Amino acid sequence: MIRVLAFAGARDAIGTAELDLALDGPTTARALLARLCAAHPRLAPYASSIRLAVNGTYAAWDDPVADGDEVAIIPPVAGG
């Protein structure tokens, strides 16, 4: 099981701030985003602008995601 956090526009698109997701086995950030977009079609148009963070650090798309990880969906940031 992984915990997925969604912020700002991504939270609105998937309709929740947090969800738990069961993994069949180890996956990658890229595959996880594809799965999230497939499950939440309102997120899909934004896929190319979204970054994922795994356990609080930006992930490269080939980075692994495994049970117990906290994955955050990071829309384009707008601080400052």
Add this chain to the structure above:
Amino acid sequence: MSVEPRPAVLADLRTEPLSVDEVVSAVAHPGAGGTSVFIGTVRDEADGRAVTLLEYEAYPTMARAEMRKIAEEIAGELPDVRLAVTHRVGSLRVGDLAIVCAASAPHRGEAFRACRLLIDRIKERVPIWKREHGPDGPYWVGWQDARCSSHEGHHHEHDAEAHVHGK
């Protein structure tokens, strides 16, 4: 370059109004001959839309860590600078301070440069978002532009150091 104390003497999120003095004090030391400060303020319009209220949201643990990382990077690039930043979250009105950055250095050149790098990298990388409220209703800044259908072939210029899009 000095290793101690840690260069990011202050990197934090705040729900209360920001204090410029607090951030400036955090970078003060006897070797600092120049201190540069950047203050980001909520303004009354954005891209032609009237703004009455801005709601800032953060991924708090990562936002703090990323601000600290950025300050440490810059301190590694510009020896003898000290950096500090506080960012406000929650509901802000026009004129409220959203961010205060400060950098001190022996001389003004490095202080200006470090402060500029600090705010620029924070805007690129730190997971903080803002929702504008105005006559047109709530609007997550940057989100509509992020739709691929409205920006074909558009890639955000997140810096290479964020090393994410795997180019």
